Amino acid sequence: MAANNFRHALFCAIITLIISYPIIGFNLEAQGISVTLTGADTSTVILVLLAAVIVFLFQLFRDQIMGGLKSIPSPLPKTQKEPMAENKRAKIESWVLTGxxxxxLFWPFFVSRGAVDLATLVLIYVMLAxxxxxxxxxxxxxxxxxVAFYAVGAYTFALLSQYAGISFWMALPIGACLAALFGLVLGFPVLRLRGDYLAIVTLGFGEIIRILLxxxxxxxGGPNGIGG
Incomplete structure (x- = not known):
């Protein structure tokens, strides 16, 4: 058992060194058009070694440490809480949602444009998920x-805005409708398939859209995209 713990602790320490040193130990210095890779200074090396030693000791004595932590009594008394009433819970949820x-609605007016763009991108990927x-x-x-349907809608919106001068609120539903139309056209013959066959056909459709764009x-604009 002790030998297994030692091997496991040594393995974890080595993994810590392998992961930590390339991340914080190497520095890329740009000099004109060339990039130079430099090593870490002494303090960084000591920090990485110290982290590896801490991981090694923790893994080696993990059972004793976790057992000691479990023996510490909780400062909070264990109490049985009554379940929240359904109407009260619904009221709290409605207030939280309203907040x-x-x-x-007001957050974009108090932050930078970069923060708004980042939040917009996050919400787009949330909708995709x-x-x-x-x-x-x-x-x-x-x-x-x-993702090909997302690309169809996004490029439709961008092309209409760039070349046709259509406003945001007009181009947005047009892009969504065209993406839905592509899904409808592909869906009728494809939804009869199941399993790997469906995956292959949809993968081919995605590759066709990617190569075309x-x-x-x-x-x-190819890989450079459409300039704003």
């Missing part, structure tokens, strides 16, 4: 080309 909505959960999680369809440089 979040109000905060979301929710949609993917509906397709893969609830419907049970292994759709590997899901990357190579149609005259319209989409």
């Amino acid at each position: 979040i909505v109000v905060l979301a 929710l949609g993917l959960n509906v397709v893969v999680g609830l419907a049970g369809l292994l759709d590997l080309g899901y 990357n190579n149609w440089t005259a319209v989409t």
Whole structure:
């Protein structure tokens, strides 16, 4: 048992060294168009070694440490809490939701443009995750080309804004409708498939959209994208 703990602790310490030193031990210094890789100073090396020693000791004496922590009595008495009434819980949830909505409405006016752009990007990916959960999680369809519909809608919006001068609120529903139309056209013949066959077809559709957008440089700008 002791030998196993020692090997496990040594393994964890080595992994700590392998992961930590390249991250905080190497420095990239730009000199004109060239980049130079320099090693860490003495203090950084000592810090990495100290972290590895701490990991080694913790893993070696983990059972004793965890046993000692479990023996410490909790400062808070254990009390049986009554379950919250349903109407009270619903009222609290409604107040919290209202507060979040109000905060979301006024928050962009008090932060920088970069923070707003970052929050917008986060919410876009949250919506993508929710949609993917509906397709893969609830419907049970292994759709590997899901992001292609997002690309169709996004590029439609960008192209209409860039070349046709259509406003944001007009281009947004058009892009969404075109993405839905692509999904409808692909869905009729494909939804008869199941399992790996569905995954292969949707993966092919996603690759077709990606290759088309990357190579149609005259319209989409290729890998550089559409300039604003």
